[in-house]
Amino acid sequence: MANDDIWILGIAMTKFGKHSDKDIVDLGAEAVMAALTDAGVSMRDIGVLAAGNLMGGGGFGQMLQKQVGQTGIPVYNVTNACATGATALRTAIMAVKAGEVKFGLAVGAEKLAGAGLLGGGGSAKKDGNKWEPKGRFGSVAPTDGRIGTDTMPGTFAQVGMEYGHKYGGVSFELFARISEKNHAHSTLNPMAAYQKQFTLDEIMNDMMIAYPNTRPMCSANCDGAAAAVVCSGETLKTLSLEQQRRAIKVSASVLTTDPYQESCQVLPDVNTLTRNAAKIAYEQAGVSPSDLDLVELHDCFATAELVHYDNLMLCAEGGAVDFFNSGATWRTGSTPVNVSGGLESKGHPIAATGIANIWEICHHLRNEAGNRQIENAKVGLAHVIGLGSACGIHILERSGL
Amino acid sequence: MPTQIPHVNYLELGDTPHLVANECTACGARFFDRRNACANCFGTDFRKAAVATEGVLKAFTIVAFAAPGVPVPFVAGIVDCGGTSVRGNVINVDPTPDKVSLGMKVRLATYSLGTDDDGVEAIGFGFEPAA
Numbered sequence: 001m002a003n004d005d006i007w008i009l010g011i012a013m014t015k016f017g018k019h020s021d022k023d024i025v026d027l028g029a030e031a032v033m034a035a036l037t038d039a040g041v042s043m044r045d046i047g048v049l050a051a052g053n054l055m056g057g058g059g060f061g062q063m064l065q066k067q068v069g070q071t072g073i074p075v076y077n078v079t080n081a082c083a084t085g086a087t088a089l090r091t092a093i094m095a096v097k098a099g100e101v102k103f104g105l106a107v108g109a110e111k112l113a114g115a116g117l118l119g120g121g122g123s124a125k126k127d128g129n130k131w132e133p134k135g136r137f138g139s140v141a142p143t144d145g146r147i148g149t150d151t152m153p154g155t156f157a158q159v160g161m162e163y164g165h166k167y168g169g170v171s172f173e174l175f176a177r178i179s180e181k182n183h184a185h186s187t188l189n190p191m192a193a194y195q196k197q198f199t200l201d202e203i204m205n206d207m208m209i210a211y212p213n214t215r216p217m218c219s220a221n222c223d224g225a226a227a228a229v230v231c232s233g234e235t236l237k238t239l240s241l242e243q244q245r246r247a248i249k250v251s252a253s254v255l256t257t258d259p260y261q262e263s264c265q266v267l268p269d270v271n272t273l274t275r276n277a278a279k280i281a282y283e284q285a286g287v288s289p290s291d292l293d294l295v296e297l298h299d300c301f302a303t304a305e306l307v308h309y310d311n312l313m314l315c316a317e318g319g320a321v322d323f324f325n326s327g328a329t330w331r332t333g334s335t336p337v338n339v340s341g342g343l344e345s346k347g348h349p350i351a352a353t354g355i356a357n358i359w360e361i362c363h364h365l366r367n368e369a370g371n372r373q374i375e376n377a378k379v380g381l382a383h384v385i386g387l388g389s390a391c392g393i394h395i396l397e398r399s400g401l
Numbered sequence: 402m403p404t405q406i407p408h409v410n411y412l413e414l415g416d417t418p419h420l421v422a423n424e425c426t427a428c429g430a431r432f433f434d435r436r437n438a439c440a441n442c443f444g445t446d447f448r449k450a451a452v453a454t455e456g457v458l459k460a461f462t463i464v465a466f467a468a469p470g471v472p473v474p475f476v477a478g479i480v481d482c483g484g485t486s487v488r489g490n491v492i493n494v495d496p497t498p499d500k501v502s503l504g505m506k507v508r509l510a511t512y513s514l515g516t517d518d519d520g521v522e523a524i525g526f527g528f529e530p531a532a
Contacts, residue, residue: 117466117467117468129517129518130517130518130519130521131406131517131521131523133406133410136434136435137409137410137411137433137434138409138410138411139408139409139410140406140407140408140409140514140523141408141514141523141525142470142471143408143409144467144468144471145464145467145468145471145472145473145475145477145490146408146490146514146525146527147408147409147488147489147490147525147526147527148477148478148479148488148489148490149462149464149467149475149477150468151464151466151467151468153462153464153466154462154464154467154477157462158460158461158462158477158478158479159460161460161461161462161503162459162460162479164503165458165459165460165503165504166459172498207465207466208463208465208466209465209466210462210463210464210465210466211462211463211464211465211498212462212498213462260430260440260441262430262484262485262486263479263486265432265433265434265440265486266433266479266486266487266488267460267479267486267488
């Protein structure tokens with residue numbers, strides 16, 4: 001191992017679901033303490049903490065220290081929409097890469113069970129008795145619902161439909177089949193918020209949220225946390241053989257934002273920044289998409305999973321529909337995608353997601369994934385998108401020791 | 402006192418209602434809100450540009466579940482108006498997958514949002530089938 005390689009020494013996630021007896025600090029502390037144990041280090045060793053939480057009131061990292069150890073180290077409180085967890089991990093990685101610290105700790109935690117619809121305002125908006133232009137568009141009345149939709153299910157529905165307009169082949173049933181896959185996968189994952197298998201009919205006849213996304217085709221709002229300890233190859237060499245054996249190499253760690261595209265002001269472009277991040281990540285890691293044994297990608301909605309097959313170059317450009325129809329992305333296929341159940345079934349506690357998907361990959365690379373183990377997994381990729389937008393991609397490899 | 406006011410400042414009313422964008426004079430990128438500098442080329446000089454009123458529906462969703470106070474179902478979409486992408490609802494059509502399709506031709510249409518206490522009528526826009 002090279003001295004300047006980055007390694008995940010320890011990683012953990014809480015079970016995703018409804019934790020009504022725990023707050024975000026409890027959840028974060030549970031993940032942190034488990035990650036430290038997994039790494040074989042203590043808070044005394046940690047030189048930096050990057051703490052992700054999106055929906056709380058701020059200051060999450062310091063609140064967490066009070067529960068797990070106040071050692072005076074710098075805390076970076078991180079928010080970056082649904083890419084918050086990946087951004088926290090990348091922050092810790094950058095500190096290790098810079099040579100400022102030996103061990104970095106990243107955590108993401110969120111309480112989201114019962115949060116309902118995201119992105120649509122959430123409270124009733126009243127029109128006034130006098131039309132008065134307000135805001136950047138000088139609007140005299142709310143625009144959500146009158147000039148398109150602000151809701152996440154509707155936004156990502158359009159993302160999938162736009163792909164269909166460009167390349168053809170999409171249908172309500174196709175998107176529902178993607179959801180069918182992820183729910184089927186989740187039945188093997190005890191950490192998932194939901195482990196219920198759905199038939200295609202059940203998915204298509206469930207409550208419509210934003211055509212073509214029905215309720216099971218949307219990410220599951222839930223509570224959860226995940227944390228990881230990272231160090232350099234130079235540091236890892238000084239640790240035990242067992243720690244070296246279980247350590248997972250971070251072959252690529254990339255964060256991008258959305259570059260200008262003609263239509264990005266009216267529909268967030270989740271494609272270009274993912275493709276850009278993927279290109280950089282494959283180059284950094286020296287692997288190609290065909291080398292990937294499994295992928296955890298950001299299926300915030302079934303309509304989103306389809307476009308990311310293409311953006312991550314798992315298939316030929318424009319070929320995502322055929323790629324899915326070939327069965328490639330089922331756990332028995334050539335490129336298993338979201339064997340954890342994905343955001344649709346494992347759940348999506350926003351800030352935890354970008355570390356939990358890495359935990360899933362590490363679990364397989366360490367050959368510790370039990371009955372959902374992808375046999376002989378050596379290389380995996382984890383991807384998240386935060387709308388606005390930010391994309392985090394990590395490529396991970398087992399140590400080979 | 403005007404008797405009508407547009408829902409948003411980039412909707413121009415009159416005999417032929419249309420949308421107006423802030424167009425970067427350097428690269429031609431168009432924005433419906435004000436920009437300090439162009440997101441594409443960082444230029445700071447903008448001119449007003451009329452957006453085509455006919456276009457093609459390149460993405461849509463039928464929203465069945467929305468924020469409180471937003472009537473559902475409605476069709477939200479993205480329309481390619483001669484190279485300028487516009488966000489708007491598809492109106493004057495049944496909000497069902499049978500009646501709305503990718504690639505359908507649409508045109509800008511206006512409708513009343515109601516009249517305020519001063520007698521001013523707010524005018525909104527959407528896109529209706531143009532076939």
